[in-house]
Amino acid sequence: MEETIDLKNVFKMMWEKKLIIIITTMIAILLGFIYSYRLVKPKYTAKVQIVLVQIDKNQEKKTNLGALTQSDVTINDKIIATYQKLLTNDDVLTQVIQNTQIVDITPAELKKSTTATVVSNTQILDIQVTNKNPEKAAILANELAKVFKEKIYNTYGIDNVSITLVAETPKEPSNIHHMKDILMFTIGGIVIAIFIILLINFLDNTIKSPNDIEELGLNILAEFPEIKEMKQVDGNKGGNK
Template identity: 30%
Template sequence: MEETISLKELLQTLRKRLLLILSITFVAVLVSGIVSFYFLTPIYQSSTQFLVNQAKDDQPVYNPGEIQTNLQLINTYNVIIKSPAILDIVKNTLDLDMTTEQLNSKITVGSQTDSQVVAITVQDADSKMAADIANTTVNVFQREIKEIMNVDNVSILAKAEVNSSPVKPNPYLNIAIATVVGLMAGVGLAFLLEYFDNTVKNEQDIERNLDLPVLGVISIIDTGKVQREISNRAARKRAGGESVV
C-alpha cells in the first residue's frame, strides 16, 4: 500500500512539534549571537591603490602599446607584491611579530579587467596596523620595483586610511543565518521524529498501517467525571428520601 502524506498532516506535524522547532531555532540564534559578539575577533580592512603607467613627456598621453604592456605587467606585479622580496622588507620596517607567510595571508592584491589600477587590501585585527601594512607595502613595492625590473611606472593613487568599522564578523548576518539553519534543523528533526514514531494514536493509524477496517471506537472514560456523577446521584437520592419523610 502506497503511503501518501497530505498537506493537512504536514501542518499537523509542524503544529505538534512547534515547541521543538522554536527551541532549536532559539538555541541556534542564542549560540550564534554569543559567539559573534563575544568570541570572534573583529577584523578591520584598509586598502590602497596604485597606477601602473609610465609618464613620458616626449610621447603622447595615450599610447596603446604602452598601456597594453602595463596591463601585462600587472599580473607580474601582483606576484611580486606578495613575494618575500617585498614582504620581508615590510615586516622589518614595521617590526612585525609574524612570519612572511602570515603577512602574506593578510594581503590581497587585485585589479579589474583591463584596468591599470591595482588595489592592495589588508585585513588585520588592528585597524591601524591594517592601514600601516597597506601603505608600507605599496611604498616598498614602488621603491623596490625600480631595481627588480628596472622600470618606473608605479604611481600611488590613494593611501590606506584607518577604518574603525570591522568588515567581519557580521553578527546580524550570522544571527539571520542561524535563524534559517535552526528552523530547517527543527523542521527536519520534527519530520524525522514523526517518521520513526510508529505508535498507534487513532483509528486512521490502524487503517493506514494495518489495512484493517475499524468496526468501533471505545471512547476514553473520565473516571473522575464518572465518580462525581455517582456522588451527585447518591446525594440526590438521599435528598429525595429525606423530603418524603
C-alpha cells in the same frame, strides 16, 4: 492529491511540535549573539590602490587616471599576474616589516592577510591588508605599495606603478557582521528543529489515526469511539456493607 495531503500532514506535524522549533530557534539566536559579540575577534582591513601604466619615453609618466588614454593602459594580463605574485614576495614583505618596525607579524602572516585583486577591465590593483590593529593595517598597506613600487623599478628598471589611493585607518572591523551572524544561526536553528521533528516522526511507528491504517493498505473493520473514564458515584455515603 497525495502531495497536498502529505504537505498538510507536514505542516500539522510542525505545528504540533512547534515547541521544539521555538526552543531550538531561541537557543540558536542566543548562540549567534555569543558568537558574534563575544567570540569573534575584530579585524580591520585597509586598502591601498595602485595603477599600472605604460611609459612613453618621449613624455613623462601620466599619473592622473583621467588623463590616461587607451594606449597608456596596455599592460599584458600576464604582466599583471606577475605583479600580483611579486606583491606578496617574501623579500617585499620582509622589507615592509623592517621599514615599519612592526615586530609582531611575520612575512608568512603578512602574506596570509594580504590580498591583491585586479579591478575588472582595468590595470588597477586593489591591495588590502588585514590586521587586528587598524593603525597597523593602514601602515602596512601603504608601506607595501611603496616597497612594491620600488621593487618594480629596481627589478625591471621601469617606473610604471602609481599609487592612486592611500590607505586610511579603518574605523570599523571588516569581519564582524552581527545581523548576518545572528540570521545565519537562526536559520540553522530552524533547520535543525525541522530535522529533529522529521526524525522523531520517522522513528515513531505507532498508529495515531485511521489514516495511518489506510496508508498501510489495510481495511478498517470497526472504529471505536473514545471512552472517557467515568467516576462511580455512590448514592450512599456509607456504602453497602
